[in-house]
Structure formats: C-alpha cells, structure tokens
Amino acid sequence: MDDQNKNLIFATALSFVVILVWFWLFPPEDTANTVDPAVATEQTIVDATPAVETAATTATDGEATVSEAPRVQIETDNLAGSISLLGGRIDDIYLSKYTLTLDEDSETVRLLRPVGENDAYYAAFGWAAAEGIAGDAVPGPDTLWSIEAGDKLTPSTPVTLVWENGAGQTFRQTYSVDENFMFTISQSVENASGAQIALRPYGLLRRVTEPDGLKNFFVLHEGLVRMSDGVLEQTKYKNIRKYDLSELDQTQAERIEVAEKGWIGYTDHYWMTTIIPAQDTPFRSVSKYFESRDLYQAEAVQPVHTISAGSSTSVDTRLFVGAKEWETIREYQNNDDVDGFIDSIDWGWFFFLTKPIFWLLHTLNAGIGNMGWSIVALTIILKALVLPLAYKSYVSMARMKELQPEMEKLKERVGDDRAALQQGMMKLYKDNKVNPASGCLPILIQIPIFFSLYKVIFVTIELRHAEWLGWIRDLSAPDPSSILNLFGLFNWATPEPGSIFFIFSLGILPILLGISMWLQQKLNPAPTDPAQKMIFAWMPWVFMFMLGSFASGLVLYWITNNTITFLQQYTIMRSHGHKPDVFGNILATFRRKPAEAKK
Known part of the structure; x- marks a missing residue:
C-alpha cells in the first residue's frame, strides 16, 4: 500500500469517525413536554415575594383573576401583546416579525404567556419588605394596579401604573419600550408615613415546565443563561432542577453575588428573556426550581433601599424579550452597556472560530x-x-x-x-x-x-x-x-x-x-x-x-x-x-x- 493511499485512507476514516461521533453527541430531538390543563393552576400559581431569603413562597388561587384582570396593550414594530394589571406582569408577548413555520397561515411566535395557559411564562417586578413595613404592604404578583398615565405602551408613549398600600406608601411602575426588544421598568416608592422603611427591589422570570419544543441537542444550550462580572454561566433545565425549593428551603437556591455587571434569564433556540439590572450596581443573581409545581424562577435581587419618612426612591431595570439577533444584541452590548450580552448567543466550544x-x-x-x-x-x-x-x-x-x-x-x-x-x-x-x-x-x-x-x-x-x-x-x-x-x-x-x-x-x-x-x-x-x-x-x-x-x-x-x-x-x-x-x-x-x- 503506497503512502499516498495510506494518507487518503486515514483522512477518510478520520472524517467517518468524526461524523459517527457527531451523530452520537447530537441525537435527534426528544419529544417535547406539555402541560396537563387539569393541573395548570397548581403548576403556574406561585405567590408572595420570593425575591428575599426570608420570604414565604405559597400557592394561591389566582387563575380566574389573571384572565379577568384589565390589560395595557403593547404595540411596536417588533412586539405585540399586553401587560396585566394583576401584578403588573409582562406575560403576553408576540414577536411580530417571526412565524413558527414558512406556511402562509403560520402563527406568529409567542414568547410569553399568562398564568392559566400551557407553558405559562412571564416577568414581574416588585419590592420585598426588609424593615419597618409589613409583607402585605408591598405590591406582589397578585396586586391589582391602576393606570396612572398612558393607555397603550409604544416606543413613544410609556405607561405608568400606581398602587397605594393604605399605610402611607405609594408605589409606581413606569414601563417603556424601544423599537426592538428592550423594556425599561422604573420602580419608585414614596414614603408619606412617619417612619423609616427598608425595601429590596427585584425582578423575576417565572416559567412553568420546560418549554414546548425543547430540542435537547448537545450542540445547543437551552435553559438558564447569566453573566456575572464577566463570567458566563449556562445551565440546562435538568441541572436547574437540582435546586428544588418545594419545601421552602431557600438555601438550595443557586445564588451568585454580582458586584456591578451582569444579567440573568432563560434562552431558547432563537429567543431569550433576560432581566438586566443597572450595570453599575450590585445584585444577587438567583436560580430556583419548585418541583411540586414544575416551575423555574430566575431573579435579580438588588440591595436594600432605605427610605426615610417623607422621601422617595426609584430604581430602573431592563428586560429583554425577543429574538437573539446578532446585530441587535451587539448594539445593546456596545451602545447600551449590557456587559457581555453578545455571549447570550450560544457560540459553543469553538467560539474563537464561530464568532x-x-x-x-x-x-x-x-x-x-x-x-x-x-x-x-x-x-x-x-x-x-x-x-x-x-x-x-x-x-x-x-x-x-x-x-x-x-x-x-x-x-x-x-x-x-x-x-x-x-x-x-x-x-x-x-x-x-x-x-x-x-x-x-x-x-x-x-x-x-x-x-x-x-x-x-x-x-x-x-x-x-x-x-x-x-x-x-x-x-x-x-x-x-x-x-x-x-x-x-x-x-x-x-x-x-x-x-x-x-x-x-x-x-x-x-x-x-x-x-x-x-x-x-x-x-x-x-x-x-x-x-x-x-x-x-x-x-x-x-x-x-x-x-x-x-x-x-x-x-x-x-x-x-x-x-x-x-x-x-x-x-x-x-x-x-x-x-x-x-x-x-x-x-x-x-x-x-x-x-x-x-x-
């Protein structure tokens, strides 16, 4: 056998082995999980203020109120949907320019869904009581807000919701959205009582069950994705389930203390939802899982704000809900100070080549x-x-x-x-x-x-x-x-x-x-x-x-x-x-x- 043929045989055999290994590593997709409508309420309703380690996490019967609560419409070139006044939840988002298939009558991609529907998935923002204020005196996921300003959320018209607790504090949430996929939620508290209070602002994402159509490919990451002071972490759903809080033992939650730059959320094949606190302040990045309800929760918990009598405080948090378009995400990273955001796209082991x-x-x-x-x-x-x-x-x-x-x-x-x-x-x-x-x-x-x-x-x-x-x-x-x-x-x-x-x-x-x-x-x-x-x-x-x-x-x-x-x-x-x-x-x-x- 001459050496040229040996080389060709070796190269061919090597390529053959590579392809075999590829098929072994990247098997066909598994059957997607679905939610049984009979247990939808049990799976989707998790109430109270889970953002703080001392808070209780309980189940409430809120499915009917979710469907009946008033809504504020969202309308941009890229997004459509609504915000529920129940909890101020961003829980109804369609990606207007993307369809499920190439068929002419194909449905538009829907990324967020309200409680009561299969694969419920939403974002909520609020305050957790820390000192000088009762837990039921802060707005939670089941608080019914009122519209103070605006009747439709567009890039040029923000919407402000307001809620008063009857104890001297007034809470507001102002929602704005850009032309692409980024929301900004401005939370504020006015303390008209005669005593000092302390509150901790948070943003959270709640996702019921693994997403429908989960690929389960080795080559693709789907699950938790977060950046913590320049360190990227990707955790698949099966690994998130190691942190089960069904017994209210929050020591099992996976926490990372972020010094100043980071974000946390869930990524799908082509879509992503991410909470982005202000990039110059510390926050706690938390991943949780509740086995009894098959519920995944990602949190960005910010430091305690102390509000003296007669004063106020506010905090801004951004929320990305949309398609992982390279050019758009790079724009947010380079021009809007979202550190390492381009790495939310799964570039893989060969990132030095794929990029x-x-x-x-x-x-x-x-x-x-x-x-x-x-x-x-x-x-x-x-x-x-x-x-x-x-x-x-x-x-x-x-x-x-x-x-x-x-x-x-x-x-x-x-x-x-x-x-x-x-x-x-x-x-x-x-x-x-x-x-x-x-x-x-x-x-x-x-x-x-x-x-x-x-x-x-x-x-x-x-x-x-x-x-x-x-x-x-x-x-x-x-x-x-x-x-x-x-x-x-x-x-x-x-x-x-x-x-x-x-x-x-x-x-x-x-x-x-x-x-x-x-x-x-x-x-x-x-x-x-x-x-x-x-x-x-x-x-x-x-x-x-x-x-x-x-x-x-x-x-x-x-x-x-x-x-x-x-x-x-x-x-x-x-x-x-x-x-x-x-x-x-x-x-x-x-x-x-x-x-x-x-x-």
Whole structure:
C-alpha cells in the first residue's frame, strides 16, 4: 500500500469517525413536554415575594383573576401583546416579525404567556419588605394596579401604573419600550408615613415546565443563561432542577453575588428573556426550581433601599424579550452597556472560530443579499486562507506521484524485508523533501471549520428561514426535495429526518455532495488493494446518506468545499507535471474485470 493511499485512507476514516461521533453527541430531538390543563393552576400559581431569603413562597388561587384582570396593550414594530394589571406582569408577548413555520397561515411566535395557559411564562417586578413595613404592604404578583398615565405602551408613549398600600406608601411602575426588544421598568416608592422603611427591589422570570419544543441537542444550550462580572454561566433545565425549593428551603437556591455587571434569564433556540439590572450596581443573581409545581424562577435581587419618612426612591431595570439577533444584541452590548450580552448567543466550544465565521458570513450577506450565496462566498474565502498550507500538501502529494517509479524499484530490490523497505522509503522521502503525512492536513483543518460552521448555521437566527434558491427556503433545515416524490414533481409527503426511512428520501443537495466527493476521488486511480478499493467505493455514498439530514446550508458548504478542493488539487498536480486522468479513472470504475482477474 503506497503512502499516498495510506494518507487518503486515514483522512477518510478520520472524517467517518468524526461524523459517527457527531451523530452520537447530537441525537435527534426528544419529544417535547406539555402541560396537563387539569393541573395548570397548581403548576403556574406561585405567590408572595420570593425575591428575599426570608420570604414565604405559597400557592394561591389566582387563575380566574389573571384572565379577568384589565390589560395595557403593547404595540411596536417588533412586539405585540399586553401587560396585566394583576401584578403588573409582562406575560403576553408576540414577536411580530417571526412565524413558527414558512406556511402562509403560520402563527406568529409567542414568547410569553399568562398564568392559566400551557407553558405559562412571564416577568414581574416588585419590592420585598426588609424593615419597618409589613409583607402585605408591598405590591406582589397578585396586586391589582391602576393606570396612572398612558393607555397603550409604544416606543413613544410609556405607561405608568400606581398602587397605594393604605399605610402611607405609594408605589409606581413606569414601563417603556424601544423599537426592538428592550423594556425599561422604573420602580419608585414614596414614603408619606412617619417612619423609616427598608425595601429590596427585584425582578423575576417565572416559567412553568420546560418549554414546548425543547430540542435537547448537545450542540445547543437551552435553559438558564447569566453573566456575572464577566463570567458566563449556562445551565440546562435538568441541572436547574437540582435546586428544588418545594419545601421552602431557600438555601438550595443557586445564588451568585454580582458586584456591578451582569444579567440573568432563560434562552431558547432563537429567543431569550433576560432581566438586566443597572450595570453599575450590585445584585444577587438567583436560580430556583419548585418541583411540586414544575416551575423555574430566575431573579435579580438588588440591595436594600432605605427610605426615610417623607422621601422617595426609584430604581430602573431592563428586560429583554425577543429574538437573539446578532446585530441587535451587539448594539445593546456596545451602545447600551449590557456587559457581555453578545455571549447570550450560544457560540459553543469553538467560539474563537464561530464568532469570526459568523461575522464574516453576516458581512457577506449584507453585501450579497442572499445567505446561500454568502455561504458559497464564505467557503471560497476560507479555502483561500488555508491555501498556502493546502498548496504544500498537494505539492507533496504530486511529488509522491513522481517518486512512484522509484518506490516500485525499491520494493523489487528489498523483497519481503519490511524493515529495509521502511528505511528506504524514509530515505527517499528525506532526499526529495517529501512529507508523507502532509496529505492529511487539509482534512484536519477542515474539521474544526466544519464544526464551527455547523454551530453557526444551527444556532444563529439569521439562518432561520433564510432562502437560497428555488426549493431551498430554509438553510437551517434539511433539503426538502426527495427522490421519493421526484424532487417535488409529485406533491406527497416524504419521511421526516430521524425516521429510519429517511435514508430513502434524499434531496438534491445530499446527492450533489456524494457526487462531489466521488469526483474528488477520481483525481487518482483506484487503489489496487481490494480493501482500500472497497472503502473508496463506498465512502462518498455513506457520507451522502449520513449528511442528508443536516442543514442545507452546511451541505452547501461541503459541496462548495469539495468543488474548490478538486479544482485546487487538479491545478497543482498539473503544474507539477502530473496530469490526472479523471475521465479514465471514472471509466475504470465501471469497466468489467477481465476473466482471469476474477479467478
């Protein structure tokens, strides 16, 4: 077996192992959890002031009042919904520009839902009694507020709610919203009593059950996400459940004392809800779970405010509710002082590659206007960057071709003496300055780039529902065409990804991928060794089936990469006097063996 074939076998086997490991690490999504309507009240109603360690957490019967309470409408270009006057809860948010599917009649994405509905999920803000004031004298999640100013929340018209406790204190909450996804909640307290009081402001998120449609992919983080003084923490729902407060033992809560910069919230695949206290003040970042109600709670608890008689105090807290758009989130980080907010997007282990790759892809798309062609352009740029190393590799492979006659003479001279053959080969390589291992370098470089691009395509919302051409309307999804319906000629359904029958439903892009790999092999004659020959014959088609369920954008990248690699290798081999007989090698694949060769 010559060393060039050894290198190619090694590279092919390595790629095969990588794909197998990938499928093992990133299995198909699990069935999503749903909420039984019969127990919705038990799961969704958790009352009182849970933001302070001494506060009790109890269940109340508030489902009817939630549905009947007055509401303030929210209307922006990106958001729609309402705020409930019961508790001042932001619990009804639609993302106006995003739909669940590509169907014309698809529903708009709904991120927050009120108590009483499946997957209830809302934000609330308030004060917890610390000193000089009773616990029932501060507004809580079931306090019925009144509108003091404004009748609709828009970017130009804030809304103020007011509540008086009858003991001399007046509480206000003023809501404002920008053009994108950021709310600002200004909480204030006027103390007209004759005594000093102390209160602790808080903001919280409550989420009932794991979200519907949870992916449970290793490559994707869904769950708690928070920044604490420059340290990012990501905790999946299964790990949040370790902190169960069902027995009112709040020592089990996961707390982090943040000195001045941070935020806390829950992230989904493409959406996120995050509480952001003022970035120049300390706060306590808390994650909780209540097993009896299957309720997740994230809190930002700020320091105690002491309010003397006849004075007042206020605090501002921001709330992000929306899509994880890279450009929007970067704007909040760079211009609105939300520390490390860009890391709320799950860049993964290869963040040092995924971040610049996405930036380049985003920049290309801004100029080209089509994400598919931007992936093609990105592939060309990445191949150009590694061309010097690839050039050395292909030159080394061409030189090994030139040494083939001398290798054959060496084998005849030493016979079965394997040690002498090895020594002779090493001397031959050294004298001609050939590195037999260099043929593996392009594959080794391609693997982390492939993983990083997969992460970018799978995680970033900019690839979601991004069209390329014709039948490819979503580059984050598998190729929807199929040989079972003659690539869309007949309008019948085909097996979904994850089905055992999906291997019989390949789209156009996976087939082109297999062909591009097969043609790349034909730059060299098939190896004479039967085992090698069998591996070479099957690998393109094995990869074709294995990658058939991958995102179309990733398969497009691989096809482009294979095509450029073919052209590079062909050109370099020609420049060193070796003319690959691609057409002849293709014909040899189909040529029948002579009768004597079959014996």
